[in-house]
Amino acid sequence: MAITRFAPSPTGYLHIGGLRTSLYNYLWARKTNGEFRLRIEDTDTARNNEEAMKAIISAFDWVGLNYDGEVFYQSKRTDIYKVYIDKLLENGNAYKCYMSRDELDSLRASQEAAKQNPRYDGTWRPEAGKVLPQIPAGIEPVIRIKAPLSGTIEFEDGVKGSMKFDANQVDDFVIARSNGMPTYNFVVAIDDALMNMTDVIRGDDHLSNTPKQIVVYNALGFKVPKFYHVPMINNPSGKKLSKRDGAMDVMDYKNLGYLPEALLNFLVRLGWSNGDQEIFSMEEMLELFDPSNINKSSSSYNGEKLLWLNSEYIKAVSNERLIEELKFFDLDLSHHPKRTELLDLSKQRAQTIVELKKSITDILDVPTSYEEAGVKKFVKEDTKDFLEKYLELLEKNKEDLYNVENVEEITKPFIAENGLKFPQLFQPIRIALTGGTQAPSVYDIIAILGFNEVSSRLKEALKRNFQNT
Ligand code: GLU
Numbered sequence: 001m002a003i004t005r006f007a008p009s010p011t012g013y014l015h016i017g018g019l020r021t022s023l024y025n026y027l028w029a030r031k032t033n034g035e036f037r038l039r040i041e042d043t044d045t046a047r048n049n050e051e052a053m054k055a056i057i058s059a060f061d062w063v064g065l066n067y068d069g070e071v072f073y074q075s076k077r078t079d080i081y082k083v084y085i086d087k088l089l090e091n092g093n094a095y096k097c098y099m100s101r102d103e104l105d106s107l108r109a110s111q112e113a114a115k116q117n118p119r120y121d122g123t124w125r126p127e128a129g130k131v132l133p134q135i136p137a138g139i140e141p142v143i144r145i146k147a148p149l150s151g152t153i154e155f156e157d158g159v160k161g162s163m164k165f166d167a168n169q170v171d172d173f174v175i176a177r178s179n180g181m182p183t184y185n186f187v188v189a190i191d192d193a194l195m196n197m198t199d200v201i202r203g204d205d206h207l208s209n210t211p212k213q214i215v216v217y218n219a220l221g222f223k224v225p226k227f228y229h230v231p232m233i234n235n236p237s238g239k240k241l242s243k244r245d246g247a248m249d250v251m252d253y254k255n256l257g258y259l260p261e262a263l264l265n266f267l268v269r270l271g272w273s274n275g276d277q278e279i280f281s282m283e284e285m286l287e288l289f290d291p292s293n294i295n296k297s298s299s300s301y302n303g304e305k306l307l308w309l310n311s312e313y314i315k316a317v318s319n320e321r322l323i324e325e326l327k328f329f330d331l332d333l334s335h336h337p338k339r340t341e342l343l344d345l346s347k348q349r350a351q352t353i354v355e356l357k358k359s360i361t362d363i364l365d366v367p368t369s370y371e372e373a374g375v376k377k378f379v380k381e382d383t384k385d386f387l388e389k390y391l392e393l394l395e396k397n398k399e400d401l402y403n404v405e406n407v408e409e410i411t412k413p414f415i416a417e418n419g420l421k422f423p424q425l426f427q428p429i430r431i432a433l434t435g436g437t438q439a440p441s442v443y444d445i446i447a448i449l450g451f452n453e454v455s456s457r458l459k460e461a462l463k464r465n466f467q468n469t
Helices: 016-031 050-063 078-090 101-113 184-194 204-220 250-255 260-269 282-288 303-316 319-328 339-346 353-364 372-378 383-396 404-417 422-434 442-463
Strands: 003-006 035-040 094-097 142-145 152-157 161-166 174-176 199-203 226-230
Touching (some): 003 199, 016 250, 016 260, 016 282, 035 050, 078 094, 078 204, 319 339, 353 422, 353 442
Parallel strands (some): 003 035, 199 226
Antiparallel strands (some): 152 161
16 A cells, blocks of 8 residues: 655646656555645745645646645644654754854865865764864754765665665755754655655656655654656657746646646656557556556657547547537537537547637638638639539438438539539538638538538628638
């Protein structure tokens, strides 16, 4: 039973890297009948913002990754952290350090000059038999934790394998600032321990924090969780993902017309695989996902693939669902008598809900202009004649036009008898009915619009001679 968490810092919106991290944590918790927690890491008050916090929670709602219990806010837990700082002071694993800013700066400068890693030199670290300096007046101390002076800090990473950090890479770092505020690595470790996290799955940009957090676990006798550090998502040229490549707010994906299940499917594959399978329902993800199969190398964002997945999901979900999604884009088809036909037709070619809407409104809305290139290419001298004839034919059969097969049955012989090629008839009709040449099958459009509407649009196009003035 895994207890996992997603622990965003609300300094900006939730981006797809963060969503992937939370998906992995979510899947692992749900798969093992464990718990998935949401913890907002908002101790850095200067950088936090309320909007970002709300945006993260609404993005979670949109994708449907439900978390267990309440949302934890680190900013509301300072009393708890204080208890553990006091504990560490009491058990001798932490101490007060009165080094001034100037002293720290000059220490750092001399270490840099000697080409050493800048690190705290242990001036205030108490040791048996050591005499500490005189406590200076007017300086509020910081609290430092005692890190090991020699040996290694080791852990078995579920993705990267055996990790070893030399003790000299971790100094006695500050766990509470002089104003009493605990620091980042300290609170993360305390929370993960108190919330009984068994597995911590996070971006490998946090790898260098892990030895520090392990120092905190050890100093308090807490059990160290299993860590999985997931490689970053890069752009197709192997560089850090930028906003242009897709590193946008998760909610922008909603605004662009992606379905959350397509986005989650896309993300699960960015860093994890099961053979060459591409489409995973949530049930399959839950059945197959295991964080120990997370890829060791970074993954590459592929926008084409996301579009392809989205189009597959648009085809696969129910029409009721599409009706709900379209409402977000201000199209309400819930009472439209031809909603099934419209959706069945338009979803075949839509890569996003925005495209789906366009395809539908192209049919429903009376065209306000005619595509010039199409008119030039397909509207010829004889077009008017056979369109008029065709209209007569439609009128004769107007009671039967509600059905695609019927329309096809009367149209095919018409084309043959008049020695026409399909585009000669269909492209001008598409232009007359929808304004453009990209619309779906003419038979379907006629069946959806019905005789009166088809007749009125065709007559209008003929009257205007397909011109836009
Ligand atoms: N708050 C960190 C972040 O937003 C994540 C911390 C963690 O997962 O341990 O990057």
